[in-house]
Amino acid sequence: xxxxxxxxxxxxxxxxxxxxxxxxxxxxxxxxxxxxxxxxxxxxxxxxxxxxxxxxxxxxxxxxxxxxxxxxxxxxxxxxxxxxxxxxxxxxxxxxxxxxxxxxxxxxxxxxxxxxxxxxxxxxxxxxxxxxxxxxxxxxxxxxxxxxxxxxxxxxxxxxxxxxxxxxxxxxxxxxxxxxxxxxxxxxxxxxxxxxxxxxxxxxxxxxxxxxxxxxxxxxxxxxxxxxxxxxxxxxxxxxxxxxxxxxxxxxxxxxxxxxxxxxxxxxxxxxxxxxxxxxxxxxxxxxxxxxxxxxxxxxxxxxxxxxxxxxxxxxxxxxxxxxxxxxxxx
Ligand SMILES: Cc1cc2nc3c(=O)[nH]c(=O)nc-3n(C[C@H](O)[C@H](O)[C@H](O)COP(=O)(O)OP(=O)(O)OC[C@H]3O[C@@H](n4cnc5c(N)ncnc54)[C@H](O)[C@@H]3O)c2cc1C
Ligand code: SF4
Ligand code: SF4
Numbered sequence: 001x002x003x004x005x006x007x008x009x010x011x012x013x014x015x016x017x018x019x020x021x022x023x024x025x026x027x028x029x030x031x032x033x034x035x036x037x038x039x040x041x042x043x044x045x046x047x048x049x050x051x052x053x054x055x056x057x058x059x060x061x062x063x064x065x066x067x068x069x070x071x072x073x074x075x076x077x078x079x080x081x082x083x084x085x086x087x088x089x090x091x092x093x094x095x096x097x098x099x100x101x102x103x104x105x106x107x108x109x110x111x112x113x114x115x116x117x118x119x120x121x122x123x124x125x126x127x128x129x130x131x132x133x134x135x136x137x138x139x140x141x142x143x144x145x146x147x148x149x150x151x152x153x154x155x156x157x158x159x160x161x162x163x164x165x166x167x168x169x170x171x172x173x174x175x176x177x178x179x180x181x182x183x184x185x186x187x188x189x190x191x192x193x194x195x196x197x198x199x200x201x202x203x204x205x206x207x208x209x210x211x212x213x214x215x216x217x218x219x220x221x222x223x224x225x226x227x228x229x230x231x232x233x234x235x236x237x238x239x240x241x242x243x244x245x246x247x248x249x250x251x252x253x254x255x256x257x258x259x260x261x262x263x264x265x266x267x268x269x270x271x272x273x274x275x276x277x278x279x280x281x282x283x284x285x286x287x288x289x290x291x292x293x294x295x296x297x298x299x300x301x302x303x304x305x306x307x308x309x310x311x312x313x314x315x316x317x318x319x320x321x322x323x324x325x326x327x328x329x330x331x
Contacts, residue, residue: 157259
């Protein structure tokens, strides 16, 4: 198993439950992947179903499985196909080690879109423009948003949706599925923490969440300001505010905010290419890895494309059944 995000944890525990030994290789120093860095978005104790605590549930049960051997701060340098199974060469904290296994599961996850790839955002030169990943870390560490430039609490915040998604020019034509949901939950949490904060959304359209969304949309329109355009230009305004030029009612206007949050999408990881080459894998039209299950290579969770925490967990648990069928057939 390569990767210990919610997908890697879920698949390895499902396999261990069925009596299979699993070697879990994680390049980071701790388990849990991206979701381990998210914060609870409950408002007045009411759960917003963000899924962040699902990783804590998995980690709490993980110790019950001695069948799973963990190698932190470790990568795989080489994989050799054998007549039966594979030999993988591990390289990391515990030195060099060759291991034999019957199947390989790639749970290497995703990379949040890097806003420096989109030059019109001027991300590196606007101090109070942050990504949603940075806002998560801020809320986890300080429990309040603050401006990187002066540590002050922002009175006006703008979210820009679809950053690095639905963007065929940059090779990311797909919808990342999760960023409308996470941005709305973050905005709700921000308003709960600081009710006077004015929050504006720049959006193309909103990825809806089930049948009750139309009712929810009515209350969201009251809570936040909605501008159905994505700004074209971004700049520093009034010293340290974030300015944008945007078309509103057929006119280009300049607006400015104390802080701006980019709702970055989910993109393929840089390591993916290495695995594609090592295992001779194909790519999906969205640029993520495709499995080669007939030859013992499985791709689980967001390594196969954008998906939520809950979906990554169920996808990975479901793949365990196919891994077992493959292993039984290969005996
Ligand atoms: C800003 C943001 C906020 C989000 N908020 C939410 C939310 O509120 N709710 C929700 O449901 N979803 C949310 N998501 C999506 C969520 O992060 C994913 O659904 C989830 O993390 C997918 O889990 P995963 O295990 O597939 O991948 P990851 O969490 O990416 O885990 C992959 C693991 O593999 C490891 N790895 C990668 N390459 C290698 C390698 N070569 N060797 C060894 N280890 C490797 C990584 O270190 C990592 O530990 C959000 C996404 C973003 C970008
Ligand atoms: S799902 Fe999210 S909001 Fe609900 S309790 Fe868990 S972490 Fe908090
Ligand atoms: S989930 Fe929302 S913000 Fe993310 S790409 Fe889709 S429409 Fe855009």
